[in-house]
Amino acid sequence: MNTKMEQNCFHCGLPVPATASYSVDINGRQEPMCCRGCQAVAQAIVNNGLTAFYEQRTGVSPKGSEQLPEILKQMELYDRQDLQNSFVEINENEVREASLMLEGIVCSACVWLNEKHVNALPGVVEFHINYSTQRARLRWDDSQIHLSDILKAISEIGYIAHPYNPDHQEQIHRKERQKSLRRIFIAGIGMMQVMTFAVALYAGAYQDMDQTTKIFFWWISLLIATPVVLYAAQPFFVSAWRDLKSRHLGMDVPVSLAIGGAYLASVWATVTQQGEVYFDSVSMFTFFLLTGRFLEMSARQRAGQAAEELMRLLPAFALRKTAEGEEMIPVADLVVGDQVVIKPGDIVPVDGTVVEGSSSVDESLLTGESKALRRINGDFLVGGSVNIESPLLMRVDKIGEETVHASIVRLLDRAQTEKPEIARIADRVAGWFVAALLIVATVVAWWWWQHAPEDAFWIVLATLVVTCPCALSLATPAAIAAATSTLTRLGVLTTRGHALETLSRVNHIVFDKTGTLTEGRLKLEQIKILHESDEVSCLAIAAALESWSEHPIAKILSRNKSKTITATGINAIAGKGVEGIIDNRRYRIGSYDFVSGLYTDAVDPVTSDRRCSQVYLGNEKHMLAVFILSDAIRTGAQEALRTIKKQGIAIHLLSGDDSETVESVAQTLELQNYKARMLPEDKLAYVQDLQSKGHVVAMVGDGVNDAPVLARAQVSLAMGGGTQLAHASADMILLSEELQHLPESIHMARRTLGIIRQNLFWAVLYNVTAIPLAASGFIAPWMAALGMSASSLLVVLNALRLKKLTGQ
Amino acid sequence: MPSLYLIVPIVILLVALAVWLFMWAVKSGQFEDLEGPAHRILLDDDLKPDQEKDKNPD
Numbered sequence: 001m002n003t004k005m006e007q008n009c010f011h012c013g014l015p016v017p018a019t020a021s022y023s024v025d026i027n028g029r030q031e032p033m034c035c036r037g038c039q040a041v042a043q044a045i046v047n048n049g050l051t052a053f054y055e056q057r058t059g060v061s062p063k064g065s066e067q068l069p070e071i072l073k074q075m076e077l078y079d080r081q082d083l084q085n086s087f088v089e090i091n092e093n094e095v096r097e098a099s100l101m102l103e104g105i106v107c108s109a110c111v112w113l114n115e116k117h118v119n120a121l122p123g124v125v126e127f128h129i130n131y132s133t134q135r136a137r138l139r140w141d142d143s144q145i146h147l148s149d150i151l152k153a154i155s156e157i158g159y160i161a162h163p164y165n166p167d168h169q170e171q172i173h174r175k176e177r178q179k180s181l182r183r184i185f186i187a188g189i190g191m192m193q194v195m196t197f198a199v200a201l202y203a204g205a206y207q208d209m210d211q212t213t214k215i216f217f218w219w220i221s222l223l224i225a226t227p228v229v230l231y232a233a234q235p236f237f238v239s240a241w242r243d244l245k246s247r248h249l250g251m252d253v254p255v256s257l258a259i260g261g262a263y264l265a266s267v268w269a270t271v272t273q274q275g276e277v278y279f280d281s282v283s284m285f286t287f288f289l290l291t292g293r294f295l296e297m298s299a300r301q302r303a304g305q306a307a308e309e310l311m312r313l314l315p316a317f318a319l320r321k322t323a324e325g326e327e328m329i330p331v332a333d334l335v336v337g338d339q340v341v342i343k344p345g346d347i348v349p350v351d352g353t354v355v356e357g358s359s360s361v362d363e364s365l366l367t368g369e370s371k372a373l374r375r376i377n378g379d380f381l382v383g384g385s386v387n388i389e390s391p392l393l394m395r396v397d398k399i400g401e402e403t404v405h406a407s408i409v410r411l412l413d414r415a416q417t418e419k420p421e422i423a424r425i426a427d428r429v430a431g432w433f434v435a436a437l438l439i440v441a442t443v444v445a446w447w448w449w450q451h452a453p454e455d456a457f458w459i460v461l462a463t464l465v466v467t468c469p470c471a472l473s474l475a476t477p478a479a480i481a482a483a484t485s486t487l488t489r490l491g492v493l494t495t496r497g498h499a500l501e502t503l504s505r506v507n508h509i510v511f512d513k514t515g516t517l518t519e520g521r522l523k524l525e526q527i528k529i530l531h532e533s534d535e536v537s538c539l540a541i542a543a544a545l546e547s548w549s550e551h552p553i554a555k556i557l558s559r560n561k562s563k564t565i566t567a568t569g570i571n572a573i574a575g576k577g578v579e580g581i582i583d584n585r586r587y588r589i590g591s592y593d594f595v596s597g598l599y600t601d602a603v604d605p606v607t608s609d610r611r612c613s614q615v616y617l618g619n620e621k622h623m624l625a626v627f628i629l630s631d632a633i634r635t636g637a638q639e640a641l642r643t644i645k646k647q648g649i650a651i652h653l654l655s656g657d658d659s660e661t662v663e664s665v666a667q668t669l670e671l672q673n674y675k676a677r678m679l680p681e682d683k684l685a686y687v688q689d690l691q692s693k694g695h696v697v698a699m700v701g702d703g704v705n706d707a708p709v710l711a712r713a714q715v716s717l718a719m720g721g722g723t724q725l726a727h728a729s730a731d732m733i734l735l736s737e738e739l740q741h742l743p744e745s746i747h748m749a750r751r752t753l754g755i756i757r758q759n760l761f762w763a764v765l766y767n768v769t770a771i772p773l774a775a776s777g778f779i780a781p782w783m784a785a786l787g788m789s790a791s792s793l794l795v796v797l798n799a800l801r802l803k804k805l806t807g808q
Numbered sequence: 809m810p811s812l813y814l815i816v817p818i819v820i821l822l823v824a825l826a827v828w829l830f831m832w833a834v835k836s837g838q839f840e841d842l843e844g845p846a847h848r849i850l851l852d853d854d855l856k857p858d859q860e861k862d863k864n865p866d
Contacts, residue, residue, distance in 0.1 A: 056850070107847075108844075108847030108848065108850070111844065111847065111848070112847075112848065129844070130840060130841040130844060131841050131843045131844030131847060131848075133841075174840070177839075177840075178834050178835070178839070181834050181839050182830075182831060182834055185827070185830045185834075186827065189823060189826060189827060189830075193819070193823055213812065216812070216813075216816075220816055220820070223820070224820075224823070
């Protein structure tokens with residue numbers, strides 16, 4: 001960039017425009033601020049004595065925005081009784097309780113800042129933020145303070161809080177989590193205790209422990225292992241029973257068989273005081289399996305939460321036009337046929353048709369189209385899009401479940417349920433395994449019953465224990481759990497169990513452009529001076545004019561606004577540009593045709609380059625400058641893509657943007673396969689086509705429009721900064737936003753698959769060698785128990801090797 | 809080994825106590841946010857801006 005930008009904003013970390021002069025006194029130093037919004041936020045933090053926040057934070061804060069009076073007024077609607085019914089609980093003595101979703105939390109210092117600030121307000125009884133979920137519980141005394149005051153206080157320090165209704169789902173999740181934790185704990189502590197006695201028993205077998213002590217230890221082990229089997233291992237039995245009822249053999253069937261069988265045999269041994277007990281193996285096996293499942297559940301719940309936050313895309317209130325005037329009502333109360341006023345900057349609440357006014361709208365959240373679209377009388381408006389320039393009057397056509405927004409969510413749901421093919425394959429293998437196991441056990445039982453009926457029971461038991469699929473069923477989950485936690489440390493969140501397994505087999509990767517390979521926001525790339533002027537003054541003039549417009553491009557240019565230059569006689573023309581007078585001179589900024597209409601001198605037009613957005617600035621005499629804005633490619637993208645190619649994976653680029661933009665990005669990144677102007681349906685078809693040729697496809701995207709494709713691809717990754725819907729439909733989330741982590745994840749996935757293969761090989765080898773030995777009566781039951789525990793441990797330890805992050 | 813008959817029941821009692829304690833902890837929501845408290849302890853609530861020099865610089 002050509003402009004001078006040495007300083008970064010102390011609050012949000014964005015570069016400070018050359019013409020800006022905002023600063024705040026923090027701990028005796030004048031710190032630079034990039035805009036009035038950041039200045040106000042930082043000042044509020046200083047005034048409340050919370051400057052420790054700046055020293056403790058580990059991430060940059062979200063950019064502060066000015067508190068517009070209409071937004072503050074909108075917050076007051078949250079105080080209305082009828083509206084509070086849906087999300088506020090009223091306790092005794094006017095104390096009310098609500099749940100808030102917080103936007104802008106980036107590090108622990110943000111949590112501290114919010115809690116400190118809100119708890120200091122008179123009338124707030126309790127404000128507690130859950131760091132993991134970024135949601136807060138708020139209790140306040142309504143006779144002293146109103147909800148809107150608290151929301152305002154939060155926005156004052158630069159965060160946004162939305163009250164929401166903690167629905168059914170969230171409570172179910174909480175219960176599920178608590179139940180799993182209890183089970184893991186019971187299994188864990190049971191395992192430790194039983195192991196203590198087991199060690200004594202193993203040692204006693206060599207040192208001639210007397211029979212009474214041995215039996216005493218058995219009874220104690222039985223006492224401790226019983227809750228482990230009956231309570232902790234319950235989910236396996238329940239799911240195995242469900243499998244059996246639906247006549248198919250899943251992995252839980254052999255698992256339950258092993259746990260139940262070994263436990264019952266041990267109980268029998270204890271009661272009859274002969275044979276061997278396996279309480280230690282049973283507890284240990286249960287504990288390992290439960291832990292693996294808990295980790296998987298946590299990741300899944302975290303992803304599920306994101307889907308719920310999707311509703312934030314839509315506003316809570318709408319401005320309805322009635323015969324008496326305009327009134328603010330909850331969106332839920334809108335009915336078909338209502339007329340709704342949508343001001344510039346507002347989000348369209350439901351689907352409808354424009355009846356009055358014309359403006360451009362940004363549908364990028366829904367369609368991925370990064371350029372604004374013109375909408376005039378009679379045009380269709382999609383709920384979730386943003387009105388940019390001028391007010392629109394809309395007639396409500398569709399509400400609730402019928403909107404496009406809701407249908408995208410449904411499309412996603414369906415794609416998600418169609419998915420778990422890989423899981424089914426694993427289950428089918430387990431089915432064969434358990435069938436084979438039962439046949440072998442029956443044959444062994446029958447044979448020994450014929451030849452030595454007194455030994456038959458113990459030999460059959462040893463066979464069953466030896467063939468216990470513990471190692472086999474731990475082989476995959478243990479490796480995946482270890483790899484997942486390593487990747488999470490790297491900033492790659494795995495939300496579905498199969499993701500790694502599939503990622504390792506991927507041979508085609510499909511990328512979205514905007515927000516994935518590029519930063520996803522326009523940046524001022526270059527200023528071309530056309531006529532005796534300099535960059536600083538051109539920028540200042542542009543900023544003065546553009547500060548009157550709500551257009552996204554205008555917002556970028558107006559960041560350089562200075563106090564000395566102001567424009568008068570502003571005339572903003574939708575879809576064209578802005579005209580204004582500065583120092584008695586008329587200027588225009590906007591499209592080429594619009595600006596060149598101001599002067600008569602024919603100046604040769606600048607060669608149009610449609611790869612980037614261009615904004616022209618001119619006065620009554622001639623064209624002054626052209627501002628070139630483009631969406632920059634992410635740093636490290638080129639390198640990352642090169643590494644992926646080296647891994648033998650074909651790369652595709654599919655974008656909703658126009659062909660010139662896509663072509664230029666593809667050229668920079670040396671990509672041969674690219675397609676422009678792709679609608680979500682086209683992307684879906686493209687991926688399906690690849691899949692029908694037998695390829696394993698990974699999709700990397702960020703937008704709502706990518707969601708169906710993300711769900712359709714065998715494995716999908718969403719960018720951390722992407723929309724919530726993309727997060728919800730992806731199997732993995734690149735929280736780090738570093739494309740370089742993508743080839744690393746693929747490498748990790750391949751290593752994981754290697755470990756899984758080793759584990760499976762070991763487990764099968766163990767079972768295959770042990771079965772004939774046990775069946776022929778060479779293995780005493782206690783040896784079988786030791787072997788079963790040892791084989792499981794070996795598998796777990798092998799999997800733990802994935803905890804180490806090795807370079808490629 | 810009569811001491812075993814005393815020690816083992818004591819162990820069982822201790823385990824029962826541990827289980828009860830854990831159940832109470834789960835029920836009171838102490839496992840709901842596993843990351844927050846780790847960070848929260850580092851941010852001293854009583855810290856006033858003028859006391860900041862006492863703190864370790866990092």
